[in-house]
Amino acid sequence: MKIIVNGDSVAVQAVSLDQLLVELGYGDARVATAVNGAFVARDSRADCTLSEGDRLEVVTPRQGG
Amino acid sequence: MTLFYGTELPTRLMLGTSQYPSPAILADAFRRSKASVATVSVRREAAGEAAGEGFWRLVRELDVQVLPNTAGCHSADEAITTARMARELFETDWIKLEVIGHADTLQPDPFELVTAARQLSQDGFKVFPYTTEDIVLADRLLDAGCEVLMPWGAPIGTGLGIINRYGLESLRAQYPDVPMVIDAGLGLPSQAADVMEMGYDAVLLNTAVAKAGDPAAMAEAFGMAVTAGQMARIADPMEPRDMAAPSTPLIGKAFLE
Numbered sequence: 586m587k588i589i590v591n592g593d594s595v596a597v598q599a600v601s602l603d604q605l606l607v608e609l610g611y612g613d614a615r616v617a618t619a620v621n622g623a624f625v626a627r628d629s630r631a632d633c634t635l636s637e638g639d640r641l642e643v644v645t646p647r648q649g650g
Numbered sequence: 651m652t653l654f655y656g657t658e659l660p661t662r663l664m665l666g667t668s669q670y671p672s673p674a675i676l677a678d679a680f681r682r683s684k685a686s687v688a689t690v691s692v693r694r695e696a697a698g699e700a701a702g703e704g705f706w707r708l709v710r711e712l713d714v715q716v717l718p719n720t721a722g723c724h725s726a727d728e729a730i731t732t733a734r735m736a737r738e739l740f741e742t743d744w745i746k747l748e749v750i751g752h753a754d755t756l757q758p759d760p761f762e763l764v765t766a767a768r769q770l771s772q773d774g775f776k777v778f779p780y781t782t783e784d785i786v787l788a789d790r791l792l793d794a795g796c797e798v799l800m801p802w803g804a805p806i807g808t809g810l811g812i813i814n815r816y817g818l819e820s821l822r823a824q825y826p827d828v829p830m831v832i833d834a835g836l837g838l839p840s841q842a843a844d845v846m847e848m849g850y851d852a853v854l855l856n857t858a859v860a861k862a863g864d865p866a867a868m869a870e871a872f873g874m875a876v877t878a879g880q881m882a883r884i885a886d887p888m889e890p891r892d893m894a895a896p897s898t899p900l901i902g903k904a905f906l907e
Contacts, residue, residue, distance in 0.1 A: 591695075591696070592694075609697045610697030610698050611697045614695075614697075614700065614703060615702060615703055615706055615739065616702070616739075617692060617734075617736070617738045617739045618735070619731050619735060622727060622728070623731060624731045624735055624738075626734075626738060627738060642735075643694065643695060643697075644692040644693055644694055644702075644735055644739070645692065645693070645695040645701070645702020645705075645706075646690060646691075646692065646702045646703075646705050646706040646709065646739050646740060647690065647691050647693040647695075647701070647702060648666075648667040648668040648669075648670075648676075648690065648691065648705060649666060649667060649668055649689050649690045649691025649718070649719045649721055650666030650667075650668045650669070650691075650721065650806070650856030650857065
């Protein structure tokens with residue numbers, strides 16, 4: 586299926602968010618996630634099932650003012 | 651003693667971490683300014699990029715309170731999701747709540763700001779709202795659960811200093827017991843000292859330091875100015891008067907004519 590990862594359309598195999606992050610290459614990187622605009626906590630990723638066209642945001646710490 | 655959600659800060663300077671020429675200069679700016687709070691953000695990262703991990707290590711080495719922001723958000727929903735992601739990433743419930751309502755001035759959207767502040771306060775966040783000098787908005791934010799307010803001095807990144815002294819003095823006078831931070835718009839250390847003398851409790855800035863020719867020296871200057879302004883406020887300044895009054899006693903002066 587295809588989902589939108591950080592604004593780009595990506596073809597993926599994994600269905601659950603935790604497996605998807607591994608498939609995308611994030612591994613155990615320090616990231617936070619949101620699906621379709623809603624935060625998904627680290628502990629909830631295994632229970633988060635993705636569907637065709639879902640929008641995934643993957644963010645990390647960055648400089649800010 | 652002013653507490654920010656129960657926390658006493660060692661110094662009253664909060665410093666941003668963006669736009670520095672290098673990570674080393676950023677770290678030097680924090681060391682020399684003795685800033686006690688660092689603002690940070692969350693941004694997209696591609697797999698394998700690892701920039702976030704490197705920045706996270708740098709932030710931890712600063713050994714200061716971290717204040718994540720919701721910079722760039724334009725709606726309450728967007729800010730709430732960003733705040734929740736920031737809480738997980740930075741392991742703090744402090745959040746600098748920015749909800750921008752106008753592209754040219756980066757003025758906050760007061761309606762979305764209050765909505766987000768109420769939800770985040772209910773979620774257990776310690777909300778530091780980026781706001782204006784508007785007293786009615788301040789009242790709504792306090793009612794929404796905010797225990798700290800952060801009015802702007804001027805629009806973000808302008809370095810104009812205080813553009814509405816009357817408004818900021820009125821806000822300070824209206825809520826004398828609410829911790830307030832002047833956030834954004836300052837360009838010079840003298841302006842930081844000025845707002846501390848006005849009775850504000852802290853100063854938050856970024857661009858004025860990061861874009862100075864020597865950011866670390868400017869950071870130190872701001873640190874000194876904030877401390878000087880705070881000391882002056884506590885020392886109870888004299889009342890200005892219109893008529894001149896000699897400071898040197900006339901008694902005992904020699905008659906030379």
